[in-house]
Amino acid sequence: MSTGSRRQRWDAARNHDQVLAAARDLFSTRGLATDVREIATLAGVGVATLYRHFPTKDDLVRAAVADDLAEWWALTRRAAAEEDAWSGLCAFVEQTLATMARHRAVLDGVMAPAAAPAAFEACHTHLRAELDGLVRRAHQQGTLRPEVSAADVSLLVLALGQVVRHTAESPDAWRRHTHLVLDGLHVRAARR
Amino acid sequence: MSTGSRRQRWDAARNHDQVLAAARDLFSTRGLATDVREIATLAGVGVATLYRHFPTKDDLVRAAVADDLAEWWALTRRAAAEEDAWSGLCAFVEQTLATMARHRAVLDGVMAPAAAPAAFEACHTHLRAELDGLVRRAHQQGTLRPEVSAADVSLLVLALGQVVRHTAESPDAWRRHTHLVLDGLHVRAARR
DNA sequence: GCGTATCCGGAACGAATGATCCGGAACAAG
DNA sequence: CTTGTTCCGGATCATTCGTTCCGGATACGC
Incomplete structure (x- = not known):
C-alpha cells in the first residue's frame, strides 16, 4: 500500500x-x-x-474510491457478459446499487447532478456504455420490455440510488424494492 | 396578498x-x-x-411553498378519491412529481433525507397517509401487483424525484419514465 | 550524537452563507 | 412644516469548510 x-x-x-x-x-x-x-x-x-x-479534496476522494470503482466496474463488466441478458441486467443494477450502498461517497458522486467531483467523471459514461450492449441483447432475447431504452435503465439506477439513500440501514429494503421495479420491466412468459 | x-x-x-x-x-x-x-x-x-x-430562512421557505404544498395536497386528495384506484394512483404519483418539477424547493425538501427544513415536516406523513388508502383499494380492485406496499410507492416517488432532477428541462422525459415504471407495477388483463 | 533535509501540526486565510446591528431615511399625524 | 414612530439597507458578525503558512519537531546519513 x-x-x-x-x-x-x-x-x-x-x-x-x-x-x-x-x-x-x-x-x-x-x-x-x-x-x-x-x-x-x-x-x-x-x-x-x-x-x-x-x-485537493478531490484527489483524496479519487484515491479513496479508486479501488471501489474498479471493483464495481469489474463486477458490472462480468454482469454485462452474462449469457442471459436479463439476469445480467439485474445483476448489473443490483451490484451497482450494492456498491453505492457500501460506499456513500460513490452514491453522492454518481447521483449529484453536476456538483460531482471529477473523480466520478467517467462513471456515467461507463454506465451508459455497458448498459447499451446489455439492453440491446436483452431486447434481442425478448426479455426486456421493448419501450425500455438504455437511457431509461441508466436513469433508473440513479432513481434507485435515492431508495438506497433512504433505506441505507437495511440492505434488504432496497434490494426488494429494486427487484420489484426490475420485475416490472421484465417480459415474462405469462405476458403475451 | x-x-x-x-x-x-x-x-x-x-x-x-x-x-x-x-x-x-x-x-x-x-x-x-x-x-x-x-x-x-x-x-x-x-x-x-x-x-x-x-x-428565518425556514420561515421564508415555508411561506414560499405553502400555496404549492396546499395545491399539491388538494390534487393528491382528489386523485386518492378516484373511483378507479389504479388511475388514481397514477394521477397521484404524476401530480406529485409535476409539483416537484415545477417547484425545485419542494423537490429538495421532500427528497432530502434529514436536512429538510421544517417546512416539509408533514409531507412524508401526508404522502403515506394518502397512499395507504389508495394502495389498499388498488389491491382490492386487483390492479396493483400484490407485493407492492404503500411504503414501496412512497419510496418510488422519492426515487422518481431523482429522475425529475436529472431531466428537469424536459417534462416529457420524466413523465415517460414514470409511466414506464408505474406500468411495471400494474396488473393487466394480459397477465394471469 | 550531530547536522540537515524532510516532514508535521495547528493557526490562519478566504470564500460562502445565515443572521444581526445601527445610523439614518421614509412615512404618518397634526 | 414639524415631529416622532416605524422601517430600511449595507456593514458586520459568526460559522463552516477548503486550503495555505510557518515555526518547530523528526527521521536519516554520517
Whole structure:
C-alpha cells in the first residue's frame, strides 16, 4: 500500500496510508460531505499533512474510491457478459446499487447532478456504455420490455440510488424494492 | 396578498409581498440552496428587511411553498378519491412529481433525507397517509401487483424525484419514465 | 550524537452563507 | 412644516469548510 517511490521518510509513508484509510472509512460511511478535518483527525494527523499527500479534496476522494470503482466496474463488466441478458441486467443494477450502498461517497458522486467531483467523471459514461450492449441483447432475447431504452435503465439506477439513500440501514429494503421495479420491466412468459 | 394586520406602513406591506414573490421565484427555479441575499436583491430590498418579515430562512421557505404544498395536497386528495384506484394512483404519483418539477424547493425538501427544513415536516406523513388508502383499494380492485406496499410507492416517488432532477428541462422525459415504471407495477388483463 | 533535509501540526486565510446591528431615511399625524 | 414612530439597507458578525503558512519537531546519513 505504501508508495514505492524512493527517498521518502518512513513516517510520511505511514501517514499517507493512515490518511487514505481514514478517508475510505469516513467517505464510505458519511459521504462526500465529510469534513477534511475529520479525516485528518481520524488519521491522527494534521490537515496540512493530509494536503501534502493529497493536494485537493478531490484527489483524496479519487484515491479513496479508486479501488471501489474498479471493483464495481469489474463486477458490472462480468454482469454485462452474462449469457442471459436479463439476469445480467439485474445483476448489473443490483451490484451497482450494492456498491453505492457500501460506499456513500460513490452514491453522492454518481447521483449529484453536476456538483460531482471529477473523480466520478467517467462513471456515467461507463454506465451508459455497458448498459447499451446489455439492453440491446436483452431486447434481442425478448426479455426486456421493448419501450425500455438504455437511457431509461441508466436513469433508473440513479432513481434507485435515492431508495438506497433512504433505506441505507437495511440492505434488504432496497434490494426488494429494486427487484420489484426490475420485475416490472421484465417480459415474462405469462405476458403475451 | 398583503397582510391584513392593522397599523402597518404601506411600504412595509409592499416589501413583504415583493420578498415573498422573489422567494417563490428563486426557490422554485433554483431550489432550497438559494442564497438569501439573492432573494433580497431580486426583491429590491436589503437582507435586513427580508429578515424582518421572515425571521428565518425556514420561515421564508415555508411561506414560499405553502400555496404549492396546499395545491399539491388538494390534487393528491382528489386523485386518492378516484373511483378507479389504479388511475388514481397514477394521477397521484404524476401530480406529485409535476409539483416537484415545477417547484425545485419542494423537490429538495421532500427528497432530502434529514436536512429538510421544517417546512416539509408533514409531507412524508401526508404522502403515506394518502397512499395507504389508495394502495389498499388498488389491491382490492386487483390492479396493483400484490407485493407492492404503500411504503414501496412512497419510496418510488422519492426515487422518481431523482429522475425529475436529472431531466428537469424536459417534462416529457420524466413523465415517460414514470409511466414506464408505474406500468411495471400494474396488473393487466394480459397477465394471469 | 550531530547536522540537515524532510516532514508535521495547528493557526490562519478566504470564500460562502445565515443572521444581526445601527445610523439614518421614509412615512404618518397634526 | 414639524415631529416622532416605524422601517430600511449595507456593514458586520459568526460559522463552516477548503486550503495555505510557518515555526518547530523528526527521521536519516554520517
